[in-house]
Amino acid sequence: MEHIKKIQKRVEQATRMSTRFLFAFVILVLGVIAAFSISVQTSTAGPGQPFGGMISAVFTCTCSGNFAIYFTDLTISPPIALPLIYQPGGTITYQFGPPLSAGRWMLGTWTSGGSCRYWVGKFCSVLPTAGTMYMVGTSM
DSSP states (O other): OOOOOOOOOHHHHHHHHHHHHHHHHHHHHHHHHHHHHOOOOOSSSSSSSEEEEEEEEEEEEEEEEEEEEEETTTTTSOOOOEEEEOOOSSSEOOTOOOOOTTOOOOEEESSOOOOEEEEETTTEEOOOOEEEEEEEEEEO
């Protein structure tokens, strides 16, 4: 009889230890799952596509009141000529002012859309562009 009680006691101890081990294991697995399921937010400079390069030409859009900025975009391989619209009051401009002269470097982001319209005789014509600058910083 004592022998059976000792066996029962050992079984109870083993069961408690197994339960503790199982509980700790479940908590560990849930912790690992939670750690790998958390999404990490990447930071960006702003909405849109990045761009950067030296301004080669600035065209005044006389009907729409904005500017078409022509430059070689060095963020794309191979670099390409990219015309973007600078919208006064709409494009966020940083320390050294708007990109309104050739030879200055600029860096920023752009979004699709927008138009550059200019007078041709009595009517306005559209100058094709890739999009509108969202924000831009220029060199001195």
